[in-house]
Amino acid sequence: MVGNDIIDLNEASRASNWQRPRFLDKLFSEQEQAYINSAENAFKMVWRLWSMKEASYKLYTQIAPIRFYNPKAFQCTINKDLGTVKYKNFYCFVQSKITSNYIISEARLKKQKLNSEIIEFVSLGYSRQSDELKAKLIDSLGSKFRLEKNVFDVPILSNGKELFHVSLSHHGRYGSYVRA
Template identity: 50%
Template structure:
């Protein structure tokens, strides 16, 4: 399973004043606020932690289908660009990539390399970004599994969890999709990594 989240740094600077009273207390634990206060760039740390929480939430809801908002309850610990997130009895590993343009985090149940890929757009429009990111992801799945793209579609559950279908049959792989500002990101897990059977041939 995989969960990911991407943050457009320029867009984050425009949209949110993280220094306003009460913002940090609402979202971050005391330990996380220490990470922020001690960071060389507190702004980047704020959005790194946020993206870790979001990626972990997406992974959690794949395991336990639900929809809720409680970012402070997803508790982060960080070490260089690796980290962990805990929520109740749930724990996952999170890798983060930080560039000058975006922050990309990816959550797994075990330690593994990042498989998410970022997509850069030249316009900031939610519907357009969502559509294009899904199209690129479907192209990748089509190539990997040698399935005609015309037979593939992505559908979300009532809890917002995305799945890939071949005609009317769900393809037994895990995906995660994220977009913010001018950037999107997608990940396709390798079924063999999680010992999940797939009746389609990997290209």
């Protein structure tokens, strides 16, 4: 099982006002806010933490398939490019990579190197980008796989016999996918 999330830093800068009152309080614990306040680049730390929470949430919903919104409950800790996220009895490792264009985070139950494939979209528009991302995933695996969603709306790959966990993410000009 795996979860990933990508943040287009230009899009986040353009579309978000993370410095507005109470924004950080709604999404981040005191410890996470301390990471933000002491970071060399607070903007990138905000979006790194957010991508860690999103990747972990995607992994969690593969284990306990229920949809909910409670990002503050997913508690992040960071040690260089490796982090951990805890939610109730759930615990996972999150590898993050920060570039000048995007932040990618990948959550797994065991420590593992980042395996997400990153694409820069040709298409404009959310629906077209989603289709482009799914097509790239299927192309990378061969035509014997189908991308489906289970009854809880979690994406899975099927070859007719087996099911494989997959995570897809896109934001702004960038998309990413990873197969467990």
